[in-house]
Amino acid sequence: EDKVVQSPLSLVVHEGDTVTLNCSYEVTNFRSLLWYKQEKKAPTFLFMLTSSGIEKKSGRLSSILDKKELFSILNITATQTGDSAVYLCAVEPTIQGAQKLVFGQGTRLTINP
Template sequence: EDKVVQSPLSLVVHEGDTVTLNCSYEVTNFRSLLWYKQEKKAPTFLFMLTSSGIEKKSGRLSSILDKKELSSILNITATQTGDSAIYLCAVAGYGGSQGNLIFGKGTKLSVKP
């Protein structure tokens, strides 16, 4: 059965800290891994990682895909209170259902001033 496990489930840090969020997965015929940020509303897209694009960076956020270890990390440097959110990881595989984007339960990040 396809599944996505995120760790930790929650995390509290202070402004300026660097954090690493983890996502491990099991999926048949891996296609892509996506990261989303969810504040008190809809999830917003951060990154999509594939076999041909295993590393992405945008400002203070970066993500790496490790296909050997079936995992990904999301790094946030110099955290700010605005980074407080739930971070979701999702994985899709080729074949099977076209709607199968499997989400993890999320990591709740709280950044204290």
């Protein structure tokens, strides 16, 4: 069974801190790994990673994938209260055919002022 596990489940830090969120996966096939931010309802897309070792960056957020060790990390530097959200990791476990994402349980990040 395809599985995605995120850690920690919950994290509370102070504004300005740097955080690292982890995502490990076990899937029979692997096509891509995606990170989403879920603030109240809709998961909003952050990154899609398909190749090992290539960092994707958007402002203070960055992410990297290790296909050998089957994990990804999401880094957020100089955190702000607006970064408070649940961060979801999802894997696309299909090479061909329809996309169907397998999600982790999420990391709830709380940034205190």
